[in-house]
Amino acid sequence: MSTTFVSPIDKLWPTERPMLRNVALVLFGTLLLYASxxxxVPFWPVPMTMQTAVVVLIGMAYGWRLGAATVVAYLAEGAVGLPVFVGTPERGIGLAYMVGPTGGYLLGFVAAAAIxxxxxxGGHGLxxxxxxxxGGIxxxxxxGVAWLSVLIGFDNAIVHGVLPFLPSEIAKILFAIAVGVGMFRLRRQA
Structure with missing residues (x-):
């Protein structure tokens, strides 16, 4: 017997007009991604943003389709020149920014939300x-490393695109797990 997945959003905001709700959620999600x-946050060895945590939380809250669509909308905002990414507009905007060193990580956001x-x-346990x-992160x-490797080589991609971020990513993974568990507990209570 198969059951239909009910996302926390479906449970907390049921509606007869899901298209209007979904448009509002996509806009809200892109604002969260922009803010994140x-x-x-000052962190060693590089400052930390909350983007990777927000991406996976959007995927978990919205479900894989709407989560991925939200991230695609965010990327589209950036592609048309809105300064929504880290370091924009100072380090460039639009497609030129997106094919730079962080382009692969941005594309990975879509996969992360979907995953x-x-x-x-399949379940909501710890x-x-x-x-x-x-898995999303x-x-x-x-x-990100695959794309960065094209630009600077694999070894440099690991040294500059992974290792400096490990401490902050571990912190964000723990944070996102805690928020995810809380989000699904709230859904059960609603």
Whole structure:
């Protein structure tokens, strides 16, 4: 017997007009991604943004389809020149920025939201949340390093595109797991 996945958003905001709700959610999600790119937390060895955590949380909250669509909308905003990414407009905007060193990580956001959303469809326990968050963030780094390797070589991509971010990513993984568990507990209570 198969059951239909009900995302936390479906449970907290049921509607007869899902298209209007989904447009509002996509806009809200792109605003969260924008804010998470612009607010930096001092962290060693590089400042931390909350983008990777927000990406996987959007996927888990919205479900894989709407989560991925939200990230695609965010990328489209950036592609047309809105300064929504980390370091924009100072380091460029639009497609020129997106094909730079961070382009692969941005593309990995789509995979991360879809993976995180897809994994939580099968359950909402702590192990499933940990798998969703970790799997989503790993997807970001796999796609990011693949692209960065084209630009600067694999060894340099690891040294500059992974290692400096490990401490902050571990912190964000723990944070996103805790928020994810809380989000699904709230859904059960609604």
């Amino acid at each position: 790119a612009k607010v930096q 995180a959303g897809w994994i939580v469809q 192990a499933r949340m940990a798998l969703a968050v970790t 790993l997807a970001i780094f796999v796609v």
